Amino acid sequence: MNKKWTLEQVPSQEGRVAIVTGANSGIGYETSLGLAQKGVEVVMACRDLRKAEEARSRLVAKCPTAKIKIRKVDVSSLREVRDFVNQFRKQYERLDLLINNAGIMMSPYKVSEDGFENQLATNYIGHFALTGLLLPILTATPRSRVVTLSSLSYKWAEIQFDDLHAKEGYSRRKAYGQSKRACLIVAYELQRRLAAAGYDTLSVAAHPGLCKTNLDQYFPALIRPLGNLFLQTAKQGALPVLYAALANDIQGGEFIGPDGFQQMRGYPTEVDSDDYSKDEQVAKRLWKASEEMTNTYYLGA
Numbered sequence: 001m002n003k004k005w006t007l008e009q010v011p012s013q014e015g016r017v018a019i020v021t022g023a024n025s026g027i028g029y030e031t032s033l034g035l036a037q038k039g040v041e042v043v044m045a046c047r048d049l050r051k052a053e054e055a056r057s058r059l060v061a062k063c064p065t066a067k068i069k070i071r072k073v074d075v076s077s078l079r080e081v082r083d084f085v086n087q088f089r090k091q092y093e094r095l096d097l098l099i100n101n102a103g104i105m106m107s108p109y110k111v112s113e114d115g116f117e118n119q120l121a122t123n124y125i126g127h128f129a130l131t132g133l134l135l136p137i138l139t140a141t142p143r144s145r146v147v148t149l150s151s152l153s154y155k156w157a158e159i160q161f162d163d164l165h166a167k168e169g170y171s172r173r174k175a176y177g178q179s180k181r182a183c184l185i186v187a188y189e190l191q192r193r194l195a196a197a198g199y200d201t202l203s204v205a206a207h208p209g210l211c212k213t214n215l216d217q218y219f220p221a222l223i224r225p226l227g228n229l230f231l232q233t234a235k236q237g238a239l240p241v242l243y244a245a246l247a248n249d250i251q252g253g254e255f256i257g258p259d260g261f262q263q264m265r266g267y268p269t270e271v272d273s274d275d276y277s278k279d280e281q282v283a284k285r286l287w288k289a290s291e292e293m294t295n296t297y298y299l300g301a
């Protein structure tokens with residue numbers, strides 16, 4: 001893997017199409033900008049169209065050649081995910097890159113419209129359904145990739161199979177950790193299933209280290225400004241995501257994060273994760289539970 005990988009090393013990606021969820025802010029915005037700078041047509045998949053339009057204006061001011069489309073999707077709603085995919089499949093014949101990025105962190109307890117704990121619904125379940133519903137167009141596109149955002153916080157929790165939706169007691173921190181662990185486990189499992197089925201679509205997990213973004217919106221107002229002192233920028237944090245999406249030495253099944261101290265900052269490199277995240281029995285159990293929750297069945301093992 002190259003040291004100090006940057007976008008400058010990537011050739012033109014003209015003709016390719018990407019979906020970025022949560023593209024109006026933070027890492028999703030910077031990832032969209034980076035892809036657009038390389039000629040990728042980017043579908044900014046956002047829940048708030050006003051914020052998305054404002055983000056597109058900012059992006060186009062920086063990259064006047066950008067090809068950007070905006071589409072509405074609240075990923076915590078399976079109904080909206082299905083509507084989004086139906087619309088996308090009517091309008092596009094290829095999907096090169098699916099960036100499963102949208103997320104919330106340590107939000108107050110809330111149940112999604114489908115009856116799921118809302119951090120799990122937003123960060124993980126909606127993206128599981130989105131990926132499955134887009135699989136036919138992904139696998140029909142040569143060398144396509146699914147990049148899924150996890151986090152160093154995956155270590156905060158294991159999967160609570162007996163109480164996935166925290167009905168027996170809610171911890172904001174554990175619910176976030178569980179959702180990001182689920183993202184990581186299933187990114188690995190997706191790669192195993194794609195390979196077993198003979199597809200050349202790759203699944204890669206990525207984490208951005210620690211970045212100053214709106215992800216801290218549920219933190220106390222007094223401590224939020226402290227992030228400016230020690231967190232890296234969203235632009236730097238998007239590099240592992242862009243690497244996972246575009247670098248030519250990706251094989252599938254990697255976890256990409258920053259190379260600096262404790263993976264908190266730096267340039268993209270392959271990183272390891274704990275044994276539980278790589279446990280194939282846990283992955284199969286989570287996949288099955290996710291298929292049942294979403295009524296979206298794909299890549300049956």
Ligand SMILES: NC(=O)c1ccc[n+]([C@@H]2O[C@H](COP(=O)([O-])OP(=O)(O)OC[C@H]3O[C@@H](n4cnc5c(N)ncnc54)[C@H](OP(=O)(O)O)[C@@H]3O)[C@@H](O)[C@H]2O)c1
Binds near residue numbers: 073074077105209213
């Ligand atoms: N920042 C970090 O240090 C860090 C570290 C590890 C992992 N991550 C991961 O990076 C990803 C991006 O986070 P960020 O730091 O860039 O935070 P951010 O600035 O808050 O961006 C999050 C994006 O997700 C969108 N979003 C939230 N809920 C959504 C929903 N239900 N449907 C559709 N979009 C939704 C937000 O839209 P609105 O603007 O409408 O709210 C926003 O566009 C997340 O998956 C997060 O877990 C971040």
